[in-house]
Amino acid sequence: MPDRASSYSEDAVIKSPADGREYCPLTLDNGLQVLLIRQPDETKAAAALAVNAGHFDDPEDRQGLAHFLEHLLFLGTEAFPEVNAYSDFLATHGGHHNAWTGTEHSNFFFDVSAEQFSPALARFASQFIAPLFSQQWIERERQSIESEFRLKEKDELRRLYQVHKETSNPNHPFHKFSVGNLLTLRDLPGVSIRQQLLDFFKQHYHAGNMRLVLAGPQPLAELAALAHQHFAQVQPNKGRKEKISAPLYRADQLGVQLHLRPLKRARRLILTFALPAIDDDYRRKTTSFIAHILGYEGPDSLCSWLKAQGWINTLSAGGGISGSNFKDFNINIQLTADGLSHTDDICAAVFAYIRELAAHGIEDWRYREKQQLSTLSFRYQEPVKLVDWAAQLAVNMHHYDVADSIFGDYRMDGLDAAKAQQWLALMTPANARITLVSQQLPTSRCTTLYQAEYHIQPLSNAQLARYQQPPAAFSAKLPKTNPYIDADVSVFEVATEQSLPRLHHQQQELTVWYLQENQFRSPKGHLYVDFKLPSMATDQRLFATARLWCELVMDSLAETCYDAEIAGLHSNIYPHPSGICWHITGLSRRQLALLDQLLAVRNEHLAAPSRWEDLRQTLINNWTTAYKNQPINLLFSELNQQIQPGCFRLSDLAEELQTLSFDEYQQCLTQLWSPLEISAFMHGNWLPEHADQLVQRLQQELPARQADAEQPLMVKQLQRPSQQKQTVRSQHKDAAVILYNQGADSSHQEQAHYLIAQHLLAPQIFQQLRTEQQLGYVVGSHYLSMQRLPGSLMFVQSHDAPIEQVQAAIEQFIQNFGQSLNQLTDIRWKEIQQTLGRQLSVKDANLRSKSQRFWGQISLGEPQFEQQQQLQRIVNQCSRTKWIRWFSERFLQKPAALWLNSYAQL
CATH class of the missing domain: 3.30.830.10 (Metalloenzyme, LuxS/M16 peptidase-like)
Structure with missing residues (x-):
């Protein structure tokens, strides 16, 4: 490579042993940091450019400006003034493009046929050198921004987000309106929005604020030349931007309880803890370690205990917004109907579990378990589409050292017990925001945008005292060692060079396909088992029963299979128009044992009536409100229902469950499983004897006597013309x-x-x-x-x-x-x-x-x-x-x- 291309060697970026791509970082003379990726067998090339500018940088009087600028960059530049020059070129040559604007970053990316990479880059780069911001398209794109705002005006997450914004520190940029609309993007007296766009672009879109990824089959030297050729004219580095100094919350915005009234029927409890920024902790990932334990769903866990009380359906930990000077750590809980009246008990249980973790859970062996899982994920990292990979790494380059552009997502250097204790000490009622979401809650305010009804008040002294003691009979325990972590990860020798699946077994009711993978060599595999149930396609009551059965099975397996799940052994059970499919993926050595558990559940599973009722009501609520705010998705669903057999309206399925009793549910299950045919596919790190073992297991599932199979229903043909x-x-x-x-x-x-x-x-x-x-x-x-x-x-x-x-x-x-x-x-x-x-x-x-x-x-x-x-x-x-x-x-x-x-x- 030319000397000017890089001050780093080609092995400066840590990559997975399974990753066959070549990587090389370089820095252009203007200060633009670039990562080059070569994938020789690719037919496409891709680029991504991430800018350290987002809606936090919007002027107070021009909220939504960063998002508006993102739209307008695509609509003509000095070098390529035609409004569709960029999009038409990509479409002509098999490419596509997209972009997003976040809080502190924006990301632009595209792919195209590899031989057209240079002319595509010319059009892409020109957006970051000399965009036109044509007045004609400013007027039109304002309407587009307004449409985007209106599209999400009834979105529940947007409404929750807006309550979050209006109850945070007004001096922190998080409070700003990120999307924009006709009102915020209008011309102001003496200040045109076009001039503000130009000023914003000049201030933020410079080389020091950008990270660029170029990826394709071209040699690294050629990619380096393309970077110099097309991006040397980007504004030179202007230095680092000013850091945010205001805290995310004022003191009176912590130790509070919020009520939010959703448009759809929902019951949710969110405990949010205000933590410092975590970017500088990426090498140790302390919050991930804490979330790993608090969010554990196995036996005797916090989640398990709360489920046993009949108060919750799900619990997750670790999510929440984050930025350059803050991190929200969320514990997100979906409540049952009974749980809504026990929220203080649930909160007391959560705080008790946090105290137990701080007292007894910050141990090296627990961290090493999480570390082993992360190392395994990195070692056998599956490649993704080149454009998605480029877009991800362009953002990573803003957060990690150049050597960790890839490894930073997986890196865990060791337990920082002091930091873990420091952050757990912040997970207290006084530092919490406890949000309740339900249509039954009283509210007193309404947000200016999205019209979300809410209420905020300090936690009472009685609540604060109650949260210092666990609820009665609280018995949740910290996780034990995970038996799945030390599973065999060896890869079988290739037994055949066959590249296509072969029919391993076929009889009237059982078909098994098999392929040992010889391209992607890893200890993983995929196992599909499809139970074909013709009655589902013609009887919507049976289809509704099957949907409920799948939910109950996954719910019952969530606890017993959780250790396997977090160790990378995943299972999913889902209904489709002609049956129920089970998909198991992850380390192949353990999959047949997991299949045995699934098969045992199929034959023996009988849900407790109380749990059956909770999940029945959850499905009814989900189906009743599914398309309330999504008319285009309602039409997609209606089309499927009219044309494709076995597709039913969700409203009709909800009505079926409304009148379904527990006793009838059991009777429907018997009817559901006859007649039965099974089709299976085993692909990955397997040998032929494993396929034989699969056949033996599935043969036992076929009934001795079957009802006559119905003829499969065909797609409805429309009349022509x-x-x-x-x-x-x-x-x-x-x-x-x-x-x-x-x-x-x-x-x-x-x-x-x-x-x-x-x-x-x-x-x-x-x-x-x-x-x-x-x-x-x-x-x-x-x-x-x-x-x-x-x-x-x-x-x-x-x-x-x-x-x-x-x-x-x-x-x-x-x-x-x-x-x-x-x-x-x-x-x-x-x-x-x-x-x-x-x-x-x-x-x-x-x-x-x-x-x-x-x-x-x-x-x-x-x-x-x-x-x-x-x-x-x-x-x-x-x-x-x-x-x-x-x-x-x-x-x-x-x-x-x-x-x-x-x-x-x-």
């Missing part, structure tokens, strides 16, 4: 519209044609309906496959435009798009084929994605595992003129289309 239109009642005032265009058959050719259509439609519908026409913040299109039958889904959710205007805009867009295809040149067509071909040939990023892909094809009945190759071949051979005729027939002349829209019934 037809344009059906239906309206769905919503509890949200936004207009939402979706257009589903259904394919004629499930052939690979039809799938390939819809993929081409989606590749062309997606950027244009966003550009025209969202950016130019400002119809709404949620605008887009998706390729939609239902049981291999392809289709297209276009959607808009608008705060201001009526349904008729949105529908007319979508219809006009399709007409204009169809006409524009006459200008589609042979050169552009070739680019489309090459870009899609590369996307279809992208290799799996990790073992998980590979397993998911194979399992998806097994579930869809594609045992040749050639779907991607077939689609790639068809795309490469597809005639431009024939595809245009196909599009005209499917979308314009003879569409099979279903329009769904929502109207507000408030």
Whole structure:
């Protein structure tokens, strides 16, 4: 590499032994710190730039400015003034981009086909050198920001967040409104917002405030040259920004109790403790160690004891906001109906457990357990998509030493007992904010934004005294040693070079697929076991029963399997339209033993009536309020219900559970499991004898006699040609519209044609309906496959435009798009084929994605595992003129289309 590229060697960044990428940091002459990543087998390249500027930096009279600037950076620069120059270039070459604005950082990232990396970087870098901030787009993007604000106006987390802001120190920047709206972003007398954008950009968007990651298959020297070529003109380092000096809370904002009345039915208790900033503790991760113990869910734990009292459903520890001068440490508890009347008892139990941890739990062996788990996670770290990796590391570079850009997330150098005691000493009632969330609570105030009703008052002397003593019969204990941590992590020798799953066993009711992984060599594996239950697809009462059964099983296993869970052995049980699937992942050596536990539960599980009632009510509440503030998601759900068998409306499922008794539930379970077929897939660190053992276990699950299996239900075919239109009642005032265009058959050719259509439609519908026409913040299109039958889904959710205007805009867009295809040149067509071909040939990023892909094809009945190759071949051979005729027939002349829209019934 050139001498100027870096003052570090290529091994200056600590990486996992499983990581085959090359890393090299460098610093440009302007002070910009860069991390180069080479992944030779990649077909894409990616970049990410994280800026140490967020909504904390907004001027008091211009709240939301950092977020607004993030939007406008994409909309034209001096070098590339066209508003869509950046997004169109990426879409043309198989890429995508995104960004976010946080409290103290903003992050911008994209990926693109590797051979187009340099011209993509030219467009990306120009945003951080000379953005236009065109007045035309300032006016339009104000509407977009307003739409984004309105979209989340009824979001429960936003409302809780706003109460948090309004009850914190007004001298700390956390109190500021982060999103912005038409009011905060309007022009002020004598001060244009454009000038404030320019001032903000000049002040914060300089090289010293930025961290850049460039990643791709190019040699490191070439990546270094690209960094110099495109980013040397970024404003030079202006030095460090001023530190925040004000505390997050005033003294009168601690030792308080808050009430928040949610819009949806919910019961939650959050204990928040104000701690100092934790960035300088990343090498030891003291708060993670404390959270590991307080959030333990195994036998005799705090969580277990509170569940046994019938007061809580879940407990987690360690979350909460953090920043450069503060850290909130949260203990987050989901309450039962009975728990809402025992919140003081719950708080007393939490404080008693904290005191027990401080007195007896700060021990090296406990820290070493957590350290071993972190080391194992790092050693067998699974790679992620290159663009996601770049975006993550760009932020990490702001928080960690350059050598720890990767390892910093896992590093645990040893227990700092003094710091642990120091922080536990701050976890007291006097330093706490205790938040209760329930519709039953009295409130006295309302936030200015989001209209959240709340109340705040100091903890009473009686409460403070009560919290000094544990509740009656309190018996929670600190965790014992975890037997799963010292599990065998060896990797079996490769028994075969086979690269595709093979059918290991097949009989009438049992099919087992097997593949020993030889690409991602690790001690991990994935085990899928699918219980096919045809009755679920036709009987919504049985489907509701199955959903409740899955919740109860996972709840009953949460305690007994918790040690395995935190040691990296995970299980999930979930219903789908034709059955119940169990997915086990993690260290393969322990998975069959965990499967035995799951199978035993299937055959023997009988929930206690009280716990059954708690989870039944929880599901009813969740289903009743699921789409109350999400009209576009309501329409997606309605589409599935109308087209795909085995999909039911959540409101209908809630009604089924409302009338379901415990005795009938038991009867439904017997009916649910017959007839039964089992399909399984074992993939990862396994040998053929393990597949034999799996077969033996599953054979025992098949009943001796079965009812006759029902024929599988097929996707509902829409009439062609037809344009059906239906309206769905919503509890949200936004207009939402979706257009589903259904394919004629499930052939690979039809799938390939819809993929081409989606590749062309997606950027244009966003550009025209969202950016130019400002119809709404949620605008887009998706390729939609239902049981291999392809289709297209276009959607808009608008705060201001009526349904008729949105529908007319979508219809006009399709007409204009169809006409524009006459200008589609042979050169552009070739680019489309090459870009899609590369996307279809992208290799799996990790073992998980590979397993998911194979399992998806097994579930869809594609045992040749050639779907991607077939689609790639068809795309490469597809005639431009024939595809245009196909599009005209499917979308314009003879569409099979279903329009769904929502109207507000408030």
